[in-house]
Amino acid sequence: MADHVQLLAPLAAPIAGVQTRLEQIIDEQLTGMIEHGAPADLVEWFAQPIPAxxxxxxxxxxxxxxxxxxxxxxxxxxxDTAEEPLREARDGLYGGLAELGTARPGPATTSSATCCAGRPR
Known part of the structure; x- marks a missing residue:
């Protein structure tokens, strides 16, 4: 069990730092959903935007x-399995993350740029 805790420890600190902001984001999304009024799509207002x-x-x-x-x-x-929209989405995502990692290197963006290095743009 101690080995498991040691492996996860480096991940806990960054996640703990996000908790307050996560609570704010959830509050903002719920407030927006309430202000929108019924009916409100839970996926549209909560499940999709919060992780994103x-x-x-x-x-x-x-x-x-x-x-x-x-x-x-x-x-x-x-x-949708059409090749061109998938290629455009892939190239946009990988290219954007690589540019972000180059422009502002840091713990999160460095790993993003590394995973996307060498990907087609």
């Missing part, structure tokens, strides 16, 4: 670019 917003913040994605990343990821996860 948290990941975007952890990666340090600029606010103005987040819709692009969201659309690229949704395109890659869609059931």
């Amino acid at each position: 917003r948290v990941i975007a913040e952890m990666l340090g994605l600029p606010e103005r670019e987040r819709p692009d990343y969201q659309s690229w990821i949704l395109a890659m996860l869609s059931l």
